[in-house]
Amino acid sequence: MKSVFFAALLALAGLLSPAMAQSDGDPLQQVLNENRELIVDASRRTVQGALDALLASELPEVPAFLQLWQAREIYVRDSDGLFVTVEDEDADPLTLIDLTTGEALGTATSREVTHLRPNRGVQNVIGASLVLFQLNAEDPAVRAGALAAIARTPDESHLPLIRERIEVEDDPDLRDQLEALLVRLTVAFAEDDETRVAAIESLAGSISVEARGILNPLLATTRAVAMELPEDRNIARVLTPGSDELPTDEAYGLLVSENLAPPRVTRAGIRDALIANIDDGFVAGVPVHTLDSDEARLAAYMTLAEAGTVPPPVTDEQAQVILNSHVFFETYREPSGAVTSAAVQTLDGINRTVGVYETVDLTLDGLSLASIYFLAAIGLAITFGVMGVINMAHGEFIMMGAYTGYVVQTLVPDYTLSIAIALPLAFAITFGAGVAMERSVIRFLYKRPLETLLATFGISIALQQIVRQVFGAQARPFTAPDWLAGSLDFNDVVSISYIRVAIFGLGVIFFILLWLILNKTRLGLEVRAVTQNPAMAASMGINPDRINMLTFGLGSGIAGIAGVAIGLFAQVTPELGTNYIVQSFMTVVVGGVGNIFGTLAGAGMIGFFQKGVEWLNPSNTLAAQTYMILFVILFIQFRPKGIIALKGRAAGD
Known part of the structure; x- marks a missing residue:
């Protein structure tokens, strides 16, 4: 009687905890189940814990799992918590595939599995960890592919990975790529200006397209206007309204876009305002049929403006006064003046060469x-x-x-x-x-x-x-x-x-x-x-x-x-x-x-x-x-x- 009781208890344990039974024979499943909550409910803030555990396991199946996870191709079987992928996402029922062996594990409906869909932030964090595997792969072609992926979508998290890999890279071509990529990432993501300036100055004398591609974004500018030149902005140059670099109309339009000046009334605006104020064939007491010239339409518009019906037009003299009371300038998008000064000096030398x-x-x-x-x-x-x-x-x-x-x-x-x-x-x-x-x-x-x-x-x-x-x-x-x-x-x-x-x-x-x-x-x-x-x-x-x-x-x-x-x-x-x-x-x-x-x-x-x-x-x-x-x-x-x-x-x- 006692033996029958223990047998029933073991069977019940197998039903209650099949995932544990699966993980006992599969190290990858064991690591995944130990970090189930971090993986299933992953966020950009919490996912790193699961990734650290996967990286620490040093299992050869981890890179493939990370690729599938990043691509949103991982499922969890609800009945036993087993992490799987599927053969065809559009099929019904789904054919479940073992992550380690690649063998079919049976079928399940979409209601019987949970589809893991990491957001873009989580995908980026996974990608950074995946790059670490690829950078340390034995195959140089895999390492080259990782460098190409980093070059396409560089991220701040890649900087320490590149620094570490340079120390051990034995392929001269890949080492050159790593050094070039290190300069690019240092210029873009290093925390202190001194390090960024040193990286910029290392490009002096280079005439490669890549070097100019690193420096030119640092010198991108935007136009701005203020009552006086701000001291907390990285100013590229001051612009004079009416010059070739800043025509008067563009300068005034910049004021209007910043709500620093009223918009000027155009011929089309006058026409639309007059049409909107037609009353029984008259506009401002003037018959519509007499408004057949610009002068007549402007006079009618001025009558409406005096009555407060429409905004008064801005005269050339008023516009000039408003322009003279403001300063126009271009500011670098890069906030550090030391960085942009080094970039200007280096790029000038490159352009001369x-x-x-x-x-x-x-x-x-x-x-x-x-x-x-x-x-x-x-x-x-x-x-x-x-x-x-x-x-x-x-x-x-x-x-x-x-x-x-x-x-x-x-x-x-x-x-x-x-x-x-x-x-x-x-x-x-x-x-x-x-x-x-x-x-x-x-x-x-x-x-x-x-x-x-x-x-x-x-x-x-x-x-x-x-x-x-x-x-x-x-x-x-x-x-x-x-x-x-x-x-x-x-x-x-x-x-x-x-x-x-x-x-x-x-x-x-x-x-x-x-x-x-x-x-x-x-x-x-x-x-x-x-x-x-x-x-x-x-x-x-x-x-x-x-x-x-x-x-x-x-x-x-x-x-x-x-x-x-x-x-x-x-x-x-x-x-x-x-x-x-x-x-x-x-x-x-x-x-x-x-x-x-x-x-x-x-x-x-x-x-x-x-x-x-x-x-x-x-x-x-x-x-x-x-x-x-x-x-x-x-x-x-x-x-x-x-x-x-x-x-x-x-x-x-």
Whole structure:
């Protein structure tokens, strides 16, 4: 009988305290049940006790539980107090999932469980504790994710965590991130100004966007007005009403918004007041139909104001008196003057450094554009300078070079190898095309520049149409190899794409090669002889006709190579050449026809001028083209022979 009694008592204990039975085999459930009230009825003030107990347990399941709790995915089964999550919150009944094993524990209706819904304050406290786990994780990727989360939503509670982690972090990249984050959090949340100022001063010399992102919020200001300048505010500057920084209307509007002045009556306000006071076709004793002018409406309004029906209007003189009796100023949102002074000084130094680097970056951009123009124009400089031929089809030779690169790349999938093949092939094709054009058309039009211009313009249109018929009008892909992808980044301000670097290198190579050809070879000697005095050159056994043919072919071949280079970053279309023909002619004219040093100087001048205009007006690239043309027109008025004038036949022409 006694044994039956004890058995019944044990069974009753199991019914009354099933949660205790569950917790005996699950350490996590045991900790949760010991802190049940703090977890179920969590508030921002009391939740830290439960979190401290969970952290002290050092259980591996704690981070997962905190994530679920923060995401409002934790439930408590009412029958036994077991903490669980569910498989599908919208299902009915709910499938309960064990927090430790992830196994299904059966089902329950929404009435049989309590859903824990921590508010935003509790979620933030949980998040801070969760970050502690992630910052101390063995996996560097988890620690990096924790730092990214802190960077997105920094909080004062993160500051001691970052300080502690820096002492033990062994990954150099993560350590750099921690140090940068420590500065940011110190500036934002440190308690004493001395510590914040030291953190601000540590940013001196940095040009990173992050550094400026830390300092700029400290210098955010708001406008304010008072009878006299307050001594307890961190004043940024005093504003003068009527100046550009504070127009009179804005100043008076600020007074009105602070209830320091009555609002001024506008035309719309007068109209509305008169409409509201119409009585049997009259307003203030005046027939409505006579109120057909601003003067009449103002007179009627003044009558209503004298009667006290509407507020009297504020005259300009009265408004000025009110303005003069107040002081307007901008105040920093940051209350500490020491902090804002340090931020101003540090940011000024950063901005000066950034300005220097922006100048360097603009110089690199101008140099890059100049190298492109040089490549596009050097062939034209040879044909135009030596032969005096205005070749309007020069742009189409550039286009043919780009399409040569595209065709080769479709046949040779290796991008690097395809470019290596395309460069000499483009030269050969456009050299042959140039020789053919010179033999069939140009040779009959020497000394007839207008007819040469018209003929080559017609050839350019024909070449565009032929390419359009063969390849279509849509852009064709010509892809740079991986080693030309991306950019060479010197810092957060100065960078240049690898393709531009390669084009600059190609321009240097061609400049050297052409100088060697023209100055160190027999062909160059004959070209210079024909350029300076074709009759004398012919009497010395040089064939000017042959030299003209080879020269025209050489210029056309160089245009083809330029097309390969340009096609790597520009769209390969039938109209590709038209985008560079004008700049090519301007480069040659400004530099001095027939001289590679002049072409180099002209390309540099035009490239830097265009980039300078684009920097001054970045939203309008068309303006840069327009100003560049005007600049060239003005330049040749003062120096018609270009920067480096050529002596000889071309100079005489």
